[in-house]
Amino acid sequence: MTTRARGALMATLLLLAARHAAAQPVRLRADALTAAETPVGLLNLSAEADVTPWLSAQAAVWLGASSAGSGLDPVDDGAGEALIINLEARAADGRAAAKLGRMVAMVGALRPLHLDGAWARASLPWRLQLEAFGGAPVAPGMRARSFDWLVGGRVGRRVGDFGSVGVAYLHQRDHGERATEELALDAGAALGEHGDAAARLTLDLIRVGLAEVQLTTARRWGRWRVEAFASERHASHLLPATSLFSVIGDLGAQRAGAVVAVRAAPRLDVTGALGGRRVDDDLSAEATLRARLYLGDRRAARSRDRRAAATPAIGVLGLELRRQGADLDGWTGARATGWLPVGGVAGGAVSAAAEVELVIPDHDERGAAWPWGLAALTWTRARWEAAVALEASATPQLSSRVDVLARLARRWEAP
Amino acid sequence: MTRRRRFARPGALLVLAGLAACAGVLGLRREGAQRFPHRAHVLAGVGCVRCHAGIAEGVAVGGAAAAAGAAGATPVAPVAPVAPVAPVAPVADDRGALHLPDDASCVAAGCHATPHDARPCGGCHGDGVTRGAAIEAKAHLVFSHQRHASAQVGDCMRCHGGVAQENERLRPPMATCFRCHDHQADQDGRRCAACHVDLVEEGTLPESHLAHDGDFAREHGARAASSAEVCASCHRERFCAGCHAGTTALLPARASFDDPWRASVHRAGFLARHALEARSEPGACATCHQPERCQGCHTRRGVADAAGGVASPHPPGWVGVASNLHGAEARRDPASCASCHGGAGEALCVSCHRVGGVGGNPHPPGYSSRQPRTSLPCRLCHPVGT
Numbered sequence: 001m002t003t004r005a006r007g008a009l010m011a012t013l014l015l016l017a018a019r020h021a022a023a024q025p026v027r028l029r030a031d032a033l034t035a036a037e038t039p040v041g042l043l044n045l046s047a048e049a050d051v052t053p054w055l056s057a058q059a060a061v062w063l064g065a066s067s068a069g070s071g072l073d074p075v076d077d078g079a080g081e082a083l084i085i086n087l088e089a090r091a092a093d094g095r096a097a098a099k100l101g102r103m104v105a106m107v108g109a110l111r112p113l114h115l116d117g118a119w120a121r122a123s124l125p126w127r128l129q130l131e132a133f134g135g136a137p138v139a140p141g142m143r144a145r146s147f148d149w150l151v152g153g154r155v156g157r158r159v160g161d162f163g164s165v166g167v168a169y170l171h172q173r174d175h176g177e178r179a180t181e182e183l184a185l186d187a188g189a190a191l192g193e194h195g196d197a198a199a200r201l202t203l204d205l206i207r208v209g210l211a212e213v214q215l216t217t218a219r220r221w222g223r224w225r226v227e228a229f230a231s232e233r234h235a236s237h238l239l240p241a242t243s244l245f246s247v248i249g250d251l252g253a254q255r256a257g258a259v260v261a262v263r264a265a266p267r268l269d270v271t272g273a274l275g276g277r278r279v280d281d282d283l284s285a286e287a288t289l290r291a292r293l294y295l296g297d298r299r300a301a302r303s304r305d306r307r308a309a310a311t312p313a314i315g316v317l318g319l320e321l322r323r324q325g326a327d328l329d330g331w332t333g334a335r336a337t338g339w340l341p342v343g344g345v346a347g348g349a350v351s352a353a354a355e356v357e358l359v360i361p362d363h364d365e366r367g368a369a370w371p372w373g374l375a376a377l378t379w380t381r382a383r384w385e386a387a388v389a390l391e392a393s394a395t396p397q398l399s400s401r402v403d404v405l406a407r408l409a410r411r412w413e414a415p
Numbered sequence: 416m417t418r419r420r421r422f423a424r425p426g427a428l429l430v431l432a433g434l435a436a437c438a439g440v441l442g443l444r445r446e447g448a449q450r451f452p453h454r455a456h457v458l459a460g461v462g463c464v465r466c467h468a469g470i471a472e473g474v475a476v477g478g479a480a481a482a483a484g485a486a487g488a489t490p491v492a493p494v495a496p497v498a499p500v501a502p503v504a505p506v507a508d509d510r511g512a513l514h515l516p517d518d519a520s521c522v523a524a525g526c527h528a529t530p531h532d533a534r535p536c537g538g539c540h541g542d543g544v545t546r547g548a549a550i551e552a553k554a555h556l557v558f559s560h561q562r563h564a565s566a567q568v569g570d571c572m573r574c575h576g577g578v579a580q581e582n583e584r585l586r587p588p589m590a591t592c593f594r595c596h597d598h599q600a601d602q603d604g605r606r607c608a609a610c611h612v613d614l615v616e617e618g619t620l621p622e623s624h625l626a627h628d629g630d631f632a633r634e635h636g637a638r639a640a641s642s643a644e645v646c647a648s649c650h651r652e653r654f655c656a657g658c659h660a661g662t663t664a665l666l667p668a669r670a671s672f673d674d675p676w677r678a679s680v681h682r683a684g685f686l687a688r689h690a691l692e693a694r695s696e697p698g699a700c701a702t703c704h705q706p707e708r709c710q711g712c713h714t715r716r717g718v719a720d721a722a723g724g725v726a727s728p729h730p731p732g733w734v735g736v737a738s739n740l741h742g743a744e745a746r747r748d749p750a751s752c753a754s755c756h757g758g759a760g761e762a763l764c765v766s767c768h769r770v771g772g773v774g775g776n777p778h779p780p781g782y783s784s785r786q787p788r789t790s791l792p793c794r795l796c797h798p799v800g801t
Contacts, residue, residue: 027616031670033665033670042664042665044664044670046653048651058651058652058653060653060656060657062664064664081662081664082662083653083656083657083660083662083663084652084653084656084660086652093600094601094603094605094606103652103656104652104655104656104659104660106639106643106646106655106659107643108640108641108643109640111702112655112659114656114659114660114661114662123603137661138660138661138662139661140661140662156641163641164641164642165641166640166641177790177791178786178790184640186640186641187641188638188640188641188642196638198637198638198640198641198642199637200636200637200640200641205785206784206785206786207782207783207784207785207786208783208785212698212702214636214637215637216634216637216638218628218629218634220628225628225629227629227634229633229634229637233696233697233698233699233702234698235697235698235701235748235749235750235751236749236750238698238701238702238750239701239749239750239753241784241786242790242791242792243749243753243757243761243792244753244757244761244764244765244792244795245745245749245750245752245753245756245757245761246749246792247777247778247782247784247792247793248745248746248749248777248778248779249746249778249779249782250697250698250746250747250748250749251697251746251747253696253697253698255696259629259630261628261629264441265441265442265443266441266442266443267440267441267442268441268442273630277695277696279695279696279697279747279748280743280746280747284695292676293440293441294442295440296544297542297544298442299544299548300544300547316676318675318676324691324692324695325691325694325695328694329691329692329694329695330691331688331691333688335683337675337676338675339674339675339676351673353673353674353675354675355675355683357683357684359684359687359688361688361691370684370687370688371684372683372684372687374672374683376672376673377673378673387672387673389672389673391672393684393686393687394687395684395686395687396687396690405672407670407672407673
């Protein structure tokens with residue numbers, strides 16, 4: 001089957017699913033994107049429908065055409081792909097649910113798994129929750145690979161009203177050979193009314209060792225929010241066990257730091273982050289200072305309900321300074337952002353957005369500075385949205401690069 | 416006077432002058448339309464339904480008529496707490512009028528019989544954001560003032576308690592609802608539809624959202640691991656799939672190029688600095704990308720194509736007797752090696768690193784694996800039995 005035919009088939013399935021569910025609440029969205037530097041087009045389609053009160057369907061597919069070097073990544077000319085197409089059934093009391101089709105399974109501390117298969121969840125006595133999944137990992141281009149499959153599950157338990165713990169397992173085979181076998185632990189807890197903590201840990205069971213661990217805890221005091229985080233990652237344990245590079249050992253990469261955010265003024269948020277990284281014997285510091293200024297009532301910026309124009313839009317300005325890395329990977333950067341409502345045109349609201357970034361690498365073999373900038377105009381009216389942007393940059397590979405991006409979006413909702 | 420003190424005073428004055436100059440911009444001094452002075456009206460003894468006429472009956476009432484009809488109304492005294500009530504079912508006034516007062520309400524009621532200005536009252540004494548929030552609430556929440564007013568015998572303050580303290584927090588937080596409504600079963604089952612028409616479409620972030628207020632791209636993985644269902648109460652699966660699906664054409668932030676604050680790990684000029692970021696955090700790319708991803712993209716862009724004869728990206732001394740950098744770098748981030756030399760490219764490595772080869776044993780001290788030697792990648796170097 002050609003890629004064009006596959007794309008047409010997916011679009012047809014999507015429309016059929018939407019038609020079948022037409023009597024129930026259904027939402028469709030289409031986004032058409034294009035970039036001018038190298039001809040590229042992309043059509044994103046998504047649909048969600050409640051077929052019955054206990055059965056829902058959802059799909060997200062894209063159809064596209066691109067050429068080498070474009071900013072978009074469709075791999076083949078005239079390609080089409082599905083991100084998700086699945087049916088989900090659930091019990092009325094929410095104690096059980098099952099999904100069938102293409103999905104992204106988010107199961108505890110396991111990595112997100114993109115698979116064609118089934119997933120189910122059930123609540124058991126003693127506050128236990130059981131999840132199980134199985135299927136074939138999704139291969140780009142709808143390529144069918146023989147003897148690729150994965151299974152796994154998670155057992156979780158709620159702890160009081162403040163937290164939960166869980167343990168998950170994954171077994172994946174590529175071409176019939178064991179590629180991944182992981183045990184993953186997760187825990188999360190609310191620490192009082194204004195704090196929380198979360199942790200995840202993944203163990204590689206094939207080359208027994210730690211693959212990844214992440215810890216984070218945050219607390220809010222009035223206008224202040226403080227977060228501390230730490231992580232360790234072992235790259236070789238994240239590779240499939242069938243890879244030669246999984247057997248050469250690796251050095252853990254550690255990272256730790258703290259983030260402090262404060263509402264410095266009614267319309268001004270300031271965030272500062274300070275941390276460190278360690279890879280082998282290389283130590284480096286990272287620091288970020290970020291400010292965001294609302295040019296009006298910040299409550300307006302929290303609202304996404306632009307359709308009814310119920311909330312007047314306000315402008316927002318941002319500034320970010322960043323220092324990261326050391327030696328070969330060190331760089332210093334600054335980024336400024338802005339979003340402003342401009343006015344009304346043809347019954348719709350027009351807004352302008354601008355974003356500029358300047359990165360100065362410590363080593364200038366591939367350029368002393370890498371500037372990047374984007375200016376965009378957006379027009380929104382009811383269920384229509386159109387945007388156009390001009391992007392310009394200099395990269396280590398190209399001394400200059402200019403592109404024009406455009407997007408047209410439409411939403412449908414029924415009944 | 417020390418040098419420090421000599422500069423401290425002018426510096427402080429400069430900061431104060433700057434704050435004073437920017438007070439309006441920073442929100443330290445309110446400009447433009449003011450929020451409606453609910454507190455002043457409450458303290459003056461003006462009953463809620465005197466202005467918000469008809470709200471208790473669930474019927475739309477015109478401004479002047481409402482004011483006239485409500486002119487004689489008196490504030491309703493608080494009543495004793497009532498027993499928890501069952502979740503309300505949608506009724507007519509869920510989608511009915513907003514019951515917001517207009518100029519006629521203020522004038523005809525006799526309170527402000529002589530307006531000091533000919534312009535609409537709400538233009539200055541009431542901001543559009545509050546009005547917009549009311550419109551959004553009407554659209555997104557399953558709520559009946561009619562049902563609640565009868566249950567509370569007109570005691571609006573029981574829910575809108577914040578009005579007596581300030582003019583900002585008019586909509587009660589969810590915790591206020593839970594004082595009377597027991598939604599534990601709904602919470603356990605992550606069923607929000609009893610009150611929220613469509614939480615995903617509503618899209619309004621809570622005032623305090625620990626998971627999103629920080630560095631979302633870094634934090635969300637740890638937090639979602641133990642509370643994926645909480646995420647799912649607002650985010651549909653396609654939100655996750657936008658980044659985590661292996662068939663994604665482009666990241667959502669790229670599609671939303673006109674939203675500078677869209678959370679993304681690849682924001683702004685990431686294309687230029689991605690090599691530096693990858694080196695400073697080994698394995699980070701591999702958590703989402705397949706190892707072949709790098710080579711595929713580099714080949715398409717013509718950046719590194721071995722078949723095309725592009726010069727080696729490795730520095731001098733990468734492989735050799737006098738200098739041999741590649742071993743240490745490979746252990747530092749084996750995923751970056753796999754991004755180009757994975758699959759068929761592994762033959763290059765095993766041409767030296769094999770039993771009896773000049774590359775010697777690539778395993779680190781203490782290496783062990785549960786893989787049988789007949790499986791990949793063991794059999795590349797270890798013929799069965801060796």
